[in-house]
Each structure stands twice: as structure tokens, then as C-alpha cells.
Amino acid sequence: MSPRFAAPDEVSLPLHVVEEAALEDWRAARPAAEAAWLTATGFAAGLGEVAILPGAGGAVAGAVAGLGTAGARARGRFHLAGIAARLPEGVWHLETGLSGPALEAEALGLLLAAYRFDRYRAQTPLKARFKAPAGVDAARIEALAAGEVLTRDLINMPAADMGPEALEDALFALAARHGATASAIRGYELIARNFPMIHAVGRAGPQAPRLLELRWGDAGPRLTLVGKGVCFDTGGLDIKPSASMGLMKKDMGGAATVMGLAHAIMALGLPLRLRVLIPAVENSVSSTSFRPQDILTARNGLTVEVNNTDAEGRLVLADALALAAEEECEALISMATLTGAARVAVGPDIAPFYTEDDALAAAISGAATDAADPVWRMPFHAPYETMIEPGIADLDNAPKGGFAGSITAALFLRRFAGAARYAHFDIYGWQPADAPARPKGGVGQGARAILGALPGALGL
Template sequence: MSFQLIEDSSEQAIPLIFINKTQLSETLQESGPSAVWMTANSFKAGEGDICTVPDSKGGIDFVVVGLGDRDAPGIWTVAGLSHSLPSGRYCLKDKVSSVVATEIALGWAIGSYRFTRYKQSDRALASLVWPDNADQQQVSSLAGGVHLTRDLINTPSNDMGPEELATAASQLAGEYEADCNVIIGDDLLQANYPAIYEVGKASDRAPRLIDFRWGDKGPKITLVGKGVCFDTGGLDLKSPAGMLLMKKDMGGAAHVLGIAAAIMESNLACQLRVLIPAVENAVSGNAFRPSDVIKTRKGLTVEVGNTDAEGRLVLCDALAEAVRTKPDLIMDFATLTGAARVALGAELPALFCNDDKIAENIRKHSVVCEDEVWRMPLHKPYRKMLDSQIADLNNISSGPYGGAITAALYLEEFVGTETSWAHFDVMAYNTSARPGRPEGGEAMGLRAVYSMIKEMVS
């Protein structure tokens, strides 16, 4: 993919000049032609704002881009420019550091995203000449991971069921010569993945466990992604409004595939494993029921308090398998709870982690990468809210409070304390458009995790 980034050529490119609010104030005091033009166009230098300055022939001489209060452009400063600028070629007027050049190129690449599988766009986007010193490998790896994640989430469930998700994973594995294995339908019972089977058996689209491995050196990192390709709620049926965005309930799977794509494209030195329980939570005569007791791979029994809390049921089998091989770090991504959205909103993923050092490291990278996550507590006293009278635990809490925490505590039962583990409860969707972040599927925490892993293996 080009990501609207091009190599330098003899064709004229329009310079981009970045200016913050303080610099703008100084510029306007000079009262030159450019200052007069910016004043006439009410340019305030807000981050990502643009002012196209004409030349003597009526074309564009250069473009001024606002930085807001920043000293240098970041990812989101430029992410909307490929769409907001007139189509054409642009370049940086001034030299910048390698870090800033990479941030600019990555923002441009991420912002060039369009989902065109079902509806094409005739509008040509603006292109940027690769900035000098930009890390082209990292930009391509990360932008490719983000685009893949968005594409998978945006694809409606009629074209993204368990089989299609497994095909996408297998194709990605094949592209990088990874080993991929998929366990399907009744074979899940033979392989001892009973919870995944129970959740997915009501659909005529068979449940499956996707398992691929790549790399033979470095730390062992296992990524687990919730792959509920559509969630009706099961017999605890969702309302029509509640089902509208349920194509995104495989957003956790999309995230781990996007992270895996970035890792493999960058050839990071790690032993990567990806586990995705892929199911459709449907309604039929053999659907699992409230009050059923389900066996799990770990051997724990779970009373079903609500069939609409199915994500943790499929994840618990995958996590139990992830722990078995004793990786250095397990990270799971899941569109798990509305409670996390109530606590943190749609744009800020909740992070739960049983390792303080890992949690602090993830948080540090999320801030640096402008891909923030927020740590929430694994508050042990809430574990009693998952108690069941007839099984080892219930899949939902006994009360209405702390739902994101109790869901994470449920998952922790299948990980234990000996393996470092991080759980990301993500929205995986932009409910409204912002520059570089169109409405629809979104990668949240992906770049932060990639950055942390890259640091681990360097």
C-alpha cells in the first residue's frame, strides 16, 4: 500500500509549513502578504488547521498547518491532511528530526485510510513526499496494521463470519510464513475447547479456534483476541439498537491481527503466537441458555448468568491455552464491556494488568505514541461478585457495579498470577469522525503495544 506517501520526483510539490499559536502571533505582527492572507482567512493555528496561501498565478504557493500549542507536529496534526487538502503533491518545507519525520509520515499514512469494499470514492487524496529521515519500515508496518484492523472491523458480518475471519488470519500467516492451525466445530470438543464450542454451536457458521505462530527467537509473546463475529446476545437477546454495531464484536481479533501484521512486517525478534476464538453468538434450538453450567479448558465450571456475556466465555478457553506454553507476556484485546465505556468513554481503552512494571511500560508508550490507554484496577474484593452456588464461578457479576473490573477478574481466573498478562477492553470503533479517524472501525492501543514490544526486543 502507498498510504498516499510517494518518493520524491521532479514534479513540483507544494511546501507545508508548520506553525504554532505563538509563532503565528509573531508572524502576524510582521504584516507581510502571507500574514495579511492568514488574517483575512481567520487562521488561528489550531492543531491540524490549514491555510492555503496562493501564488501570483492563482495556484497554491504553500500551505500553513497549525500546531496548536505544540512545538512540533505529531501524528494527529497531519492525519486529516490527505483528505482536507486539495489533491496534489505536498512536501515538508523544513528539515525535521527523524522522530518527527516518522510521526508525520505515520499520521499521513493512517489518515489516508478509506473503506472502499462496497462503495468507491472518486475523490483523489493529497499525497506527501516521504520526509527525509522518516523510518519508512516502521511507518509501513504500523499503518498497515491499523488499516488491516479497521478493514476487518468495518466488514459486515455477512462477509466476516468465523470462517472469513479464519481465512484472513490464515492469509496473513501465509504472507509471513507463519504456521497456522484452525480447529473447527465438533473438533473443538475433542481438542478440549468446550466453552468456545458452547457459545458458537447455535450458529450454522461453525465456531473455531485460530492459532498461528511466527518467529523462533526472542521473548515469547502471545496475543489473544475476542472474535465474536456477530453478537445477538444469544437467548438474552439484545435490543435492535444494541445489535447495530455488533459487527465490531470481533474487534479484539482485528487488533491482534493488526499488531501481528506490524510485528511480522518489521521482523521484530520475538516468538509470536496469536490465538483467536472465532464464533457467532446466535439463537437457535441448541443455543446455550441462562443457568447452564459450562465446562472450560482449564477445568473450571462456569454458570451462565447471561448469554450476552459470551466474550469472556470464549476468551477463557483461549487464555487457558495461552498460559500452557508459558509465554513471557500474554495480551488480550476484547470489545468486552459497556461498563468500560461508561467509565472511560468510547475513545480511551481500559487496561487491566497483573504486572505493575508491564502496566507502567504500556502506559508510557501509549502517551508517547498518542495512543493512550488507561489502567484500571484488578480489585480483588470484587471477585466474590462472580461466585456461584453450583459452579466454580459465574460469567457475570451479582451486582450492577464495576462491570469492567469483574469481567477482567473473570479472565484473570484463567491466567493466574505466574504469567504477566494485560487485558485491553476496547471500543474498537469511532462513533463520530475526527481528522484521521473516520467513523467506523478503529485500532486502539495497537501502536502503543507495538512500541512496547519493539523496545522489549531491541
């Protein structure tokens, strides 16, 4: 269940939020007994500090949280979410000087602090609940939280319970929830309908490969989202070592993220026409696996030499992007857990993205800052095009040498995206250690940045 704010009329306790520099003046304005209590307990308003304020008869009268300094806050995000778990049970409201994007980010963090993945084991719920802070759009924050919860739940599910069939069910359920339409092309029908690379990658899996589609909205600019839905990736015949295979349930993180983004778009009723395309496959090992040095012909007619069966994500995305390019749209965005090279470049916390459209890039980067959703623009570096041209075929899915792996993957995808305003996100989709509002496990990246960029980018 998606977390929601407490009702405005519920009785609540104040959570005062104070920066270090403002503590002295704030404390001087408080009742003498409260000020003395804070001095006695050594509360200094450092980032993450929290003090419970005593009331009459031993009751809790409220709490005060430290916001530290701007420099300390720059080293993290969702700071109040880290405090939420230390508050007593009850409903709380914020009393803070925060406003604008900073307040919205903290409000979202308070909702996401309640996230628990409890499908397989009961989890201790967050005791504290929160009212929407004054000055924020509660419906928007709740839609963002619900989209993120959907993304996390899908990624956290093990592949035994989140294969192509279950991913299809999840997309159809999302469509039904919002009055959208959904369809699927499965198995050998992929060949008949000219999606040869989706079929080649997924044909060895225990469940038939498929291309999933969702459509919503009948007016406004057209936005197409394409998400990589590799529900488990063994690496194929170029099989991964066990240490590299352990997290491969998250290889459908691109699909999960575009579904969470699609939920937010539809829940907020944005005036656009949305299309979601998800190639859903398992990259498995069997007698029917595609092989190294096979040459595949993509939907758009380009030939691809397979030099590593573990570079399969770009193959299935290529067919989906080729389909997207056959229909005009104002923006085309792909999201994928595509390369380890992206993690080497920017680590697990930042989503690198590629686009040739400077205005779109600026809109995404600006929105990312406001949404506490870090991204970094990377280059479609044209001189590297020769690295993905093997000579025997039009394209190479895994250039040798190991250099610029994220860039060459993005250049590969660009060959299929057509003339639309195109952006590609090479995300990680996983939080490697617990952090405020982000427990270890599946996580969305880039979705809030994209959502924030859409009004300006599409003229909504």
C-alpha cells in the same frame, strides 16, 4: 490497499506548520507578498486553520497550517490529518518544527487520513499525498498504518461477509503474507481437543465455531496475543434489544486488533516468537444455543455457571487463554470488545487495560502517550473476586448487581491466564463520529501502545 508515503524524489509542495505563538516571527521571515497575503486572509495559525499560498501565474506555491496552542492540541490528535482533506491535489512535504513522537504521530495521521472503506461503495479518495517527514522511520509508520487498515477493514465488514470462515481466511492470508504458519480447529473437533466453551458459545451459529492460531518467528522472547473473535453477537437466548445489537458486527474487534498488531510486528521483523490465538464464533439463537444456568467446564477444568448468555466473550477467551497458559511465554495479552461497563468508565476513545506487572503497565502507558493511542490502567481488584464465585460452580460469567463490570470480567479472564505476565485490554473498537484520521467506523485501540512497549518489556 494500505496507504504509503510518496517517493522521496517526487516533486512536492511545502506544507508549513506553525504554532500560534510562532506566527509573527515566521511571517516576518517570509516574502513580503506572502506575508501580506496571510495578513489579508486573516490567517492566525489557530489549530486546524489552513491557508493556500499563491504562486506565479495562479499556481499553488504551498500551504500553511496552524497548530494553535499546546492546550488546544491536547484536546485531540492527528491534527494535520484534518488539514489533509483541504489541500489541493498533489504531493506535499512537511516543513515544521515538530520532532520525535509528535512528528511520528502526525505522519501516521497523514497516512490514515487516506483510509476509505470502499468494499461496497466507491469513495472519494484523498487528493493530497505526502512524503515521509525527515526524521521519522517511514517503514515503521507504514507498517503501523497497514496494521490499522487491516483492523479497520475487518471490523467494518458486515457479519454476512465476516463470519468465522472469513475471519479464518483473513488470518491465513496474513500468515501467508509474512511466512507464518496458521491452523484451525473447527466444529466438533473443538470438543475432541478440549475447547468446550468455544464450542458451546458457537455451536448455534450458521458457521462452525473454531479456534484459529498463527505462529511466526523462531528465536527471541515469546509473545502470545489472544483476540476475541465473536463475529456477531445476538446475545444468545438472553437476546439483546435491537438498539444494542446494531453494532455487533464489531464484536470481533479484539481479533481484528491483534491481527493488525501481528502484521506490524511481522512487517517490522521484531526479534521475537509470536503466537496469535483467536476463538472465532457467532453467538446465535437456535435450538442448540447454550442456555442460562448451564454449567460449562472450561479447558483448564474450572466450572462456569452461565448467568447471561450475552456474556459470551469471556467464555471463548477463557479456553484460548487456558491453551496459551500451557506454553511458557514472556508476555500474554488479550484484547476484546468485552464490556459496556468499560465504555461507561472511560468512554469510546480510551482503552482500559489490566495487568499486575507494574513494569509492563508503565511501558504500555508511556508508549501510549508517544503513539497517540490513549489507554488507562485499571485494577485487578482482588476483593471483587467473590462477585464472580456463584457457589454452585467455580465461576459466574455474569455477576448480578451491575457494579464493576469491566473489572469482574478481567478477574474472570485472569483465572485462565496462568503465571505469564498478563495484560488484558477491554476495547471498544469503534469510532462513533468522524475525527481526523479516524472516520466513523471500525478502529484499532491499544495496538500501537503495545507495539511501543515491546522493546522495553521484552528486552528486544
